[in-house]
Amino acid sequence: MFVTVETAARTAPAAVIVAIDGPSGTGKSSTSKAVAAQLGLQYLDTGAQYRAITWWMLNNGIDVHDAEAVAAAADKPAIISGTDPRTPTITVDGADASGPIRTQQVTSAVSAVSAVPEVRARLTELQRTIARSAERGVVVEGRDIGTTVLPDADLKVFLTASAEARAARRSGELTGKEATDLAATREALVKRDAADSGRKTSPLAKAADADEVDTTELTLEQVVECVVTLVEKAARRAGQTA
Ligand SMILES: Nc1ncnc2c1ncn2[C@@H]1O[C@H](COP(=O)(O)OP(=O)(O)OP(=O)(O)O)[C@@H](O)[C@H]1O
Numbered sequence: 001m002f003v004t005v006e007t008a009a010r011t012a013p014a015a016v017i018v019a020i021d022g023p024s025g026t027g028k029s030s031t032s033k034a035v036a037a038q039l040g041l042q043y044l045d046t047g048a049q050y051r052a053i054t055w056w057m058l059n060n061g062i063d064v065h066d067a068e069a070v071a072a073a074a075d076k077p078a079i080i081s082g083t084d085p086r087t088p089t090i091t092v093d094g095a096d097a098s099g100p101i102r103t104q105q106v107t108s109a110v111s112a113v114s115a116v117p118e119v120r121a122r123l124t125e126l127q128r129t130i131a132r133s134a135e136r137g138v139v140v141e142g143r144d145i146g147t148t149v150l151p152d153a154d155l156k157v158f159l160t161a162s163a164e165a166r167a168a169r170r171s172g173e174l175t176g177k178e179a180t181d182l183a184a185t186r187e188a189l190v191k192r193d194a195a196d197s198g199r200k201t202s203p204l205a206k207a208a209d210a211d212e213v214d215t216t217e218l219t220l221e222q223v224v225e226c227v228v229t230l231v232e233k234a235a236r237r238a239g240q241t242a
């Protein structure tokens with residue numbers, strides 16, 4: 001679907017539930033946080049939860065490629081997500097995990113851990129509980145939110161962008177040798193997308209009723225404006241049918 005940007009009064013929609021999915025580096029986190037902050041909604045980064053459980057597995061000597069061992073430990077860590085879009089937080093067993101979950105070691109291991117059905121079942125339940133209790137409404141971002149976690153969301157958005165654009169965005173975040181190695185960055189994110197799309201249990205996929213927004217040629221501000229407009233429309237629709 002091609003989406004036009006409209007100017008409308010910015011209103012806080014009542015308890016609207018928004019699902020934002022897409023491959024790595026398409027702008028899900030940046031867009032979701034900005035949209036939630038602008039509209040007074042809560043924000044949930046489900047990728048951070050998969051990273052948090054992966055970090056715990058690595059810290060506790062569990063072989064992340066041993067699916068049985070990962071499944072047996074899936075219930076053990078206590079994961080708590082703070083849902084303020086201006087200061088999102090994540091703790092594991094009470095420890096701040098926001099820095100360690102972004103390391104290369106976790107990024108390389110997270111697809112294997114997130115493919116384990118017991119891990120997905122546990123985090124899906126946690127995500128539904130958080131979304132249900134978000135009184136002001138919530139923007140939830142991930143890979144399977146529109147298809148599996150919140151199939152009844154008021155709005156589903158699927159962000160895309162070319163692998164070249166995504167690699168360039170990611171390289172901009174890196175420093176030193178990593179920053180110059182655009183080809184390696186592109187290869188790593190294409191590999192992670194393939195693993196996330198190819199797993200058996202709730203793979204990365206666009207829901208049939210999602211609005212697709214190709215962000216390749218858009219600035220972040222344009223993407224945010226586009227999604228805010230979609231949320232406002234969805235909130236009006238939800239209000240009419242409530
Ligand atoms: N439309 C855009 N134009 C330029 N840069 C962008 C755009 N959207 C996001 N970015 C930048 O791209 C990088 C990746 O964005 P972001 O982390 O939001 O993506 P993501 O889809 O959440 O990725 P991941 O799934 O890997 O966490 C960030 O540095 C962000 O500032």
Ligand SMILES: Nc1ccn([C@H]2C[C@H](O)[C@@H](COP(=O)(O)O)O2)c(=O)n1
Pocket residue numbers: 024046047048050051110111114141142143144145192196
């Ligand atoms: N709903 C989700 C969210 C994330 N994952 C997995 C797959 C990703 O590679 C990984 C990290 O996510 P990111 O921080 O890059 O958004 O977590 C998933 O399987 N399902």
